[in-house]
Amino acid sequence: MKSTAIRCLLAFCMILMAPMTWANDADSFIRAIKQDNDIAMRNLLARGFDPNTKDERGVPGLYMALQEGSLKVARLLIDSSRLKPETRNPTDESPLMMASFKGYLELAQRLIQKGADVNKPGWTPLHYAATNGQLKLMELLLEEHAFIDAESPNGTTPLMMAASYGAPEAVKLLIQAGADLRMRNQQGLTALDFAQKAERPDAVELLTAALRASPSSSKGKW
Known part of the structure; x- marks a missing residue:
């Protein structure tokens, strides 16, 4: 007992x-x-x-x-x-969004292999990679079928984020990958508007040239 x-x-x-x-x-x-x-x-x-x-x-x-x-x-x-x-x-x-923003390519690859969502609703890893100009991460995400024109809760796309905050190379990469140049967010702004408001002349030049080269390829929102 x-x-x-x-x-x-x-x-x-x-x-x-x-x-x-x-x-x-x-x-x-x-x-x-x-x-x-x-x-x-x-x-x-x-x-x-x-x-x-x-x-x-x-x-x-x-x-x-x-x-x-x-x-x-x-x-x-x-x-x-x-x-x-x-x-x-x-x-x-x-x-995966933070790994994409920071540019941790190897860790992002391993997260994707473990089932991390490349295309989560709302803000996506591609938005974050584009914002910080992480080209290798952007390429990885696009290879993993990231939706290039993914819309944030207010309709902002990765191209808009790249145009406002990212490197010109990020803008160029998205343009060449087929991003919609004419999409507008809920405020009615296009990627070119973002670049102009942020005073990013390199991005403005790239977007203006791309728009001139494809005057009739409008898929976006007006």
Whole structure:
């Protein structure tokens, strides 16, 4: 009877300690990401810690690792068999979107292989790659059948983002890949309007020349 009572007491103590242990592991998880400590992360994952854990703001660990440039930890998380690659932050951004924005080609490839959504609704990885002029990522996404004229919630396309923020080479790549030059967002703006408003003369020149070369190829919104 005495031994049974002791076992019950120990089990009860373990139940009480479980939330504290998880909290400590969660803190260690976030710390390992910020420090790019792959050894600590490997130990956590080996103990069964969930690689999809989010911080107090709702940001998934992998998204945070990519944002922080903690690439050793990011690789470990991507390699985890329990990773859910489409775990998103509160603003619906996915790890593939951050990898595309940062230009992490290898990691983006591995995420796609694990089932990351190239064509998620709303803002897409191609929008993010185009915004930051990540040409290799743009080529990868297009090879993986990313919709070149994907529309954000306000109707903005990757070409519009490239025209406003990206490198001229990103604009050229999208034009050559067949992006619709005449599409308009919900404010009625085309990619050329974006380039003009952002005072991007290189993008203005590229778009103007492309429009002149295809005066009747209108598929977009008027």
